[in-house]
Amino acid sequence: MKTQSSVPTSKVARASQFVKAGVKVGGNYIKHYSKKLVDPSLTKEDLHNDNAADIYDALSELKGSALKMAQMLSMDRGLLPTAYSDKFAMSQYSAPPLSGPLVVKTFRTLFGKSPGDMYDSFDINSVNAASIGQVHVAYKYGKKLAVKVQYPGVADSVTSDLRIAKPLAVRLLNLDERQIDRYMGEVESKLLEETDYDLELKRSVEISEACAHIPGLVFPKYYPELSSKRVLTMDWLEGQHLKEFLATNPSQDVRNKIGQALWDFYDFQIHTLRQVHADPHPGNFLMRPDGTMGVIDFGCVKVIPDFYYDNYFQLINPDTVKDEALTQQIFTNLEFLVPQDSAKDRKFFSGLFMQMIDLLGAPFAVDEFDFGDDEYFNNVYAFADQLSKLDELRSSKVVRGSQDGLYVNRTYYGLYALLNELKAKVITHKPEWLKPKLAAVA
Secondary structure, three states: OOOEOOOOOOHHHHHHHHHHHHHHHHHHHHHHHHHHHHOOOOOOHHHHHHHHHHHHHHHHHHOHHHHHHHHHHHOOEOOEOHHHHHHHHHHHOEOOOEOHHHHHHHHHHHHOOOHHHHOOEEOOOOOEEOOOEEEEEEEEOOEEEEEEEEOOOHHHHHHHHHHHHHHHHHHHHOOOHHHHHHHHHHHHHHHHHHOOHHHHHHHHHHHHHHOOOOOOEEOOOEOHHHOOOOEEEEEOOOOEOHHHHHOOOOOHHHHHHHHHHHHHHHHHHHHHHOEEEOOOOHHHEEEOOOOOEEEOOOOOEEEOOHHHHHHHHHOOOHHHHOOHHHHHHHHHHOOOOOOOOOHHHHHHHHHHHHHHHHHHOHHHHOOEEEOOOHHHHHHHHHHHHHHHHOHHHHOOOOOOOOOOHHHHHHHHHHHHHHHHHHOOEEEOOOOHHHOOHHHHHO
């Protein structure tokens, strides 16, 4: 794979890269519709492929929040055409890496010494490169280590990148700017946290120690003395990313074991720790033939406020939705309903959100759930498609939903998608208070 000898860091250079992507997309539209005049049978698939390649190429050169946005979008199957989601999925662990000299320069800037001075050996060629940083193999203390090196300028460009990227996102996804503005602060704060490796080191140690009792999970040891705000050193974990793992045709038993470990990992974080590894994309998990799984990258952690947690999960209990007054109050607390809603609005949006609860809460309603049930996921994607086309949502003068819901919902969406890819059947452990009283008595 071709390496990068530099990363655009100035606002002007980075803005130019976004503009270049926009111009290419515009040119692709012109070429597509010109060809369609000659050949009316042409579909939009070729257009999507060209646009996806051009946008990804531009974002991958920028790294950082721009590439992270592509990574996040790749997880939303059904939101983007397949060409985009497939291409953007490369940002999870296959972005173009930095060149060796630039890696050495980064170490000298941070530590005043080269990586060769810090480790017994250090492979200057990265083994994978994602949105915020790339990973190198090193050896020290008689152990194989993974060294994550952050791309230059990433932390300083988060705010400006998001501002510049917004028009491209509006055009590409056909989103209302108000929807983007509503959550921009939450996205920005999380991306800034992800560029702080000191914070990631702290959270990695805390969460991995707290979750060490969960069967099937493996966590690396971290090395503060070989880490900094932009470099993070940990044990090397063996395993395969999801796509490679599935290519080995693992047995259903192994799929179920890994799926169970995933479910229990998130169940414990959310309901006991009240903070969660909020980036459940395939690049952050290393799966093994024996049914165990390594967990890496605690850069994106969502701390769940008690008020949001109590209201959000109360809706999961079927007893709650039987109480219309209580349900309406929770919808208001979570900003699904707003004071200026008319009676007609309240009825419409209440019905819509009840549908959403029924769908997304389905795994909680049973003791065991088959995430290999494609009919269930087709219904989820169909509902998402329905939402995107509703005039009542598109023309609404308010944006609905608490900002805290952005990463909580994304976490569950990513978890469900992983479990669906695994075709795993899992026992859906959950706190007692989430179970209906009738079920508890039975």
